[in-house]
Amino acid sequence: MNNLKDLKEKVCVITGGGGVIGSSLANGLAGTGLITVIIDINEEAAVSVADAVTRETGMQSFGLKADVLDRRSLEEVEKTIQQEIGNIDFLINGAGGNSPKATTKLEELTEEDLENLDSGFFGLEMEGFKQVFDLNFTGTLLPTMVFSRQMVKRQKGVILNISSMNAFKPLTKIPAYSAAKASINNFTEWLAVHFAKVGVRVNAIAPGFFLTNQNRFLLVDETTGELTERGRKIISSTPMGTFGEPGDITGTTLFLLSDMSHFITGICIPVDGGYSAYGGV
């Protein structure tokens, strides 16, 4: 199979589909003939993305509210999809993100900070740490449990997790997000092995840096609109010299969902403008 025809009319659930990357993926997938189900805790965002996808591509797209951390809400949505739309062929676990509450003020501690340890690691609040870790890890685990059961019974399906550069090497300031994304890569491998003999493939994509709601506060100065020092560091560490455009993830996603990748399971593909290949010198 060397084309994307096998994807036509297949049903793809995208969690976090109301966000920047999820909505762009929904558009790209619908443009290739997939039926998309946009799931988001923000119902208005889910519905408006689904409406825009239908308007722009002519494909059916549905926006439904669910919380990826609430198993019951996921089960209700799964039932609705089975009854009103059909079998779920693909799941993209896109809900995730970081929060200022799980971000240290300092990149690293120096001798000068010894009287001010709360600006670093010691100032992290468990509530924020747990919230970010749970959203990214448990928010991938629970939808997978709920939406892959029928895939396994039918012995056909693909799960695609959204990882991050932080999974390979943690970025400063964001330990909860980094740990959660590393755990997503580990879980991707674990589940890929677990499902390998029942026809369900599990892979991940690690996007490089894209300017979106979850990271804008770290990368762009609110008042001037200029890149922060961190934003500039990221660009200089990205050999292609730019942030990614959300649409850059579509091609890799289509490949991993389609039968073109039928012998690929348990991998994580970076889509990062060369960031993960660059040693910094």
Ligand code: NAD
């Ligand atoms: P985004 O903030 O634009 O979108 C995230 C979406 O998830 C939002 O619509 C939000 O409402 C939804 N969401 C949050 N909590 C939820 C919950 N409990 N249940 C259901 N939905 C929930 O962010 P994005 O940049 O589009 O991120 C999408 C994915 O890509 C995330 O997993 C993120 O970690 C990952 N990622 C982003 C970047 C980047 O540079 N932007 C880089 C690497 C990975």
